[in-house]
Amino acid sequence: MSSSETRTRGASDLSVSRWQRLKHWTVQHRLESADAVKRLLHNRLSTLVTMLLLAVVLAVPTFMYSLLGNLKQLTPGTDFEPQLALYLSTELKAEELDRFSRSLLLRDDLLSVELISSDVGANEFKSHSELGELMTLLDENPLPAVVLAITRDQDPATMKLLRESMAALPEVDVAELDVEWLERLEVIVGSFSSISFVLALLLSMTVLLVIANTIRTMISSRQEEIEVSLLIGATGAWVRRPFLYAGLLYGFFGALLSLLLVYFSLALVEAPLAELTELYIGRFDLQGPDLSLIMALLMGGTILGWIGAFIAVSRQMGQLHQGSD
């Protein structure tokens, strides 16, 4: 009875002291991060210059990835069904067109078939395009009738074979697959994506070097403080911590500033980009970086800052520790 009592008391004592230690540790860390901020603010100008430098470097890949996100927006999702467009010979008469489109309906390899007569096509053209007015100048409707078909098999290779066999039909002038421009767009997006990745990699290294170098100068300017601290009983970890915090803060605030730069740059390209896209695909809203990109930037910046500081600190402290820790 009494022994179990003492045991429980012992256990709660232990947990209290552990709790206290944790509390002490968090308070200590809060104090030190506040101290790190104070120190960064102390050297206001050079801190600002370094952060701006980091912001510019981080803004480049973030800007690229934002554009990439917009490009991807143009490529349709998985529910997209590629169409086969058959531009029919203008010499065909109405009933011939009708017969041909019905013959297509009977085919197993086509899911749906839609005939757009030349009149309907002309009306659409007039309403959609600035060139529409040209149509009124012409006596005859120059547009061919078009059959839009959705194939049963969506595999690009079979679709290409089908397109070729359709093109060989006497009623068909030209057969086009709209997956072809899609494929081209995908190639563009793909290469843009790898360029962005390489840039992000190179510029991350730049961030790492800038922060490592900044922290290195910071350490040498506080050499005396470090030596004295070690002499009066500071642990290596205690001495390192404010520098690691500083690196972390540089990375985080650099990333935050770069986000502003990215929004600013996107605003700059928005108007010319809108003009360009209007010509090809109609209205298009330029999107800012999405949440996952923002998170990746902020976390990436912070982590890079910490690693950069860690590299500087490990190298510098190694020299200082000789004989004293």
Added chain:
Amino acid sequence: MAAIQFTNVSKRYDSGQEALKSVDFTLESGEMAFLTGHSGAGKSTLLKLLTRVEQPSRGEVWVGDQNLSELSRSEIPHYRRTLGVVYQNHRLLEDRTVYQNIALPLRIAGFNEEDIGRRVRAALDRVGLLESEQKFPQALSSGEQQRIGIARAIVHKPRVLIADEPTGNLDPRLSLDIMNLFEQFNRIGTTVLIATHDVALIKRMRHRVLILDKGRLRHVQ
């Protein structure tokens, strides 16, 4: 109980220089002693063995019940917190206020802000510079700076206080003041070991004197 004990301690630097040769002595707890000798005799080396900046090539150094050779790397910081150390050039941090300088050992040891404030003021009071709390070291005279250095060394109430030429830069009157300060801390039980050139000053004070001569120890008194 012995506060500091050297048994057959020799120190040879990597350069081949033999700074200490078979040094043997014991300083009792609560004792105050001077360490003197010509320049290059090995005074600073002996103190560096105590602060565990250097390690003996031979022999053992004990502080309290701790054999310093048996300290692991991670134990060294904790051991150093049990000491108070005063330097000739005081080694205050110029970009921090007097308060911040004295608070440093407490911050390192993880005291909370409230305790730190109380202890820093008590230490400042002891060295008679309570009103200088928010000044920067450069705004103080060299005697005052050394007092701040002493306040930093005793703020965490160390059992052992070590000083390397604490009056090296001071005129005789200020030197005496500083030595009296050390005596005050000794009177409340702190073990004190002071390395100094100042033979005249040593003579005025009635304490044990350890004389080093080319790394060998000659006891006096």
